[in-house]
Amino acid sequence: MFNTLTQQPADKILALLALYRDDPRDTKIDLGVGVYKNAEGVTPIMRAVKEAERRWWDAEETKAYIGLAGDPQFSDVMINLVLADAVKRNQVAAVATPGGTGAVRQAFELIKMANPSARVFVSNPTWPNHLSILKHLNVEAVTYRYFDEATGGVDFDGMVEDLSGAQAGDVVLLHGCCHNPTGANLTLPQWQAVVDLMNSKGLIPMVDIAYQGFGDGVDEDAAATRLVASSCPETLIAASCSKNFGIYRERTGLLVAVSQDASAQATTQGNLAYLNRQNYSFPPDHGSRLVTLVLSDDALRADWLEELEATRLGMLSLRQQLANELRTLSNSDRFGFVAQHRGMFSRLGLSPEIVERLRADYAIYMVGDSRINVAGLNAQTVPVLARAIIEAGG
Ligand code: LMR
Structure with missing residues (x-):
């Protein structure tokens, strides 16, 4: 074989x-x-992470399974970090994933389950693994113009023109901040124009946010993701804790699906848990525990x-x-x-x-x-x- x-x-x-x-x-x-x-x-290892680890070493009493979605407290602190109060909590389904890559992979699988004919529009260029995973899953990727080689900035007109060619139900993958690999980012008015375009054409945004806090600040870097989630009927968000908590090898991420209403939320939550079960059952706990401890303790x-x-x-x-x-x-x-x-x-x-x-x-x-x-x-x-x-x- x-x-x-x-x-x-x-x-x-x-x-x-x-x-x-x-x-x-x-x-x-x-x-x-x-x-x-x-x-x-x-x-x-960041100071607060090390301290959380010390505390958890003393406090942890069992290594028994937690739940297919991971600890709900982790989802809560991360949803607060990424989305603040941009959406109502009963619109949000979320599962812990092995790193941001795990969240991206599960998001693509969810897209395929929900709409097998959806295409995923990705920036040219994008993180190479986006394209690689889409290919592996046999989901069609379409590139949209993004980087202007001449100026080192964003080719916004080209981006809008290419996204105008998407059809209702297609997904638009956007980097929430700190675009990888270019470092060139949209301004907030440009984000608003992309949101308006996606809404007018019935496109579904998927935001990959792997560097929150590395660009202009923790809240500033989440502003675009919050704008998208509060303005579009449905949004997928793949968030990574690898970089901003420095816990690369702990594989800690969160996949978030913001639905139109609470009834869609429950079914989406069930599907996310199902996907975790099919792929690896329970997500890793250690890194998400550290993030939860850090984010829920004021000091x-x-x-x-x-x-x-x-x-x-x-x-x-x-x-x-x-x-x-x-x-x-x-x-x-x-x-x-x-x-x-x-x-x-x-x-x-x-x-x-x-x-x-x-x-x-x-x-x-x-x-x-x-x-x-x-x-x-x-x-x-x-x-x-x-x-x-x-x-x-x-
Ligand atoms: C990168 O782009 O270098 C990082 O996201 C690490 C990786 O997994 O590729």
């Missing part, structure tokens, strides 16, 4: 991890996978917010520094967009040849589409990167 299998295409982001690890040069710089690193290159929450804010500001200052260095070295403002982008990533607009030259000649690792993880830099490596980009022909 196994000899009928053929090799799967390598994941472009994860393939870099091994290449970087095996590079013996001690000047190497990793700007690949989206994992936060501090100035020392360490991915820290832990305040400390978490403080550390998250310091993280965000650190990335913002690296952006500014990189934009300044590139302005000086290139004697132009053509990389000015780096300071405008938000979140962990920026797409620099370098050719694959230059990306490869940076890896081979300078030991600088970025994704082939020239996406950099800003958090992979520090004040000392920013000038190194800027110089290498210009020398390599960028």
Whole structure:
């Protein structure tokens, strides 16, 4: 049986991890996978998370199953974090999932169950795993224009034109904040225009929010998701705790479905629990427990917010520094967009040849589409990167 299998295409982001690890040069710089690193290159366990873990180690008395949807308290704190009071609680169905990817996967499966002919419109570009999972599930993906290579911003006219070609029942996948891989985001008035377009055409929004707190602030980054959920009749939301709580390997996420009314909510909740049961039965508990403890304790929450804010500001200052260095070295403002982008990533607009030259000649690792993880830099490596980009022909 196994000899009928053929090799799967390598994941472009994860393939870099091994290449970087095996590079013996001690000047190497990793700007690949989206994992936060501090100035020392360490991915820290956040203080509040560590404290919650200590408390939970003492308090936990059993490892028995909890429920197919996970602990309802986790759903509550996360719904509050993402949606605040944008929708009524009796409109919301939610299940814990293994990470944001688990939520994305379950959302796509739910779409397929509810409407097998629905197509999913994804930004060009988008996180490669969106496309990969859709392909795996045999759900048709249609790309809409999003990134304007010339300006490093959003091609909003192109986006609207392409979404106008969607049909009632199609799903529009949107990045709630900190667009991955480009770092270019819609303004709130642009979000409002997309909401109006989706409502006029009967399109269903699905918001992937994996970097809340990494862009403009915890509430600012959720503003678009809240606008969509409060303005559209139905919304799917895949939320990740991997980055903003720094609990990558704990696999902690939430899938939320906002329904038109309470009766649809009950059936949707049942279907989400069913999907969990088919795929892995019970979602992992440890990470969601830590998030619940942090968000429901005033002191832990305040400390978490403080550390998250310091993280965000650190990335913002690296952006500014990189934009300044590139302005000086290139004697132009053509990389000015780096300071405008938000979140962990920026797409620099370098050719694959230059990306490869940076890896081979300078030991600088970025994704082939020239996406950099800003958090992979520090004040000392920013000038190194800027110089290498210009020398390599960028
Ligand atoms: C990324 O885009 O680098 C992260 O979301 C990690 C991943 O799983 O790809």
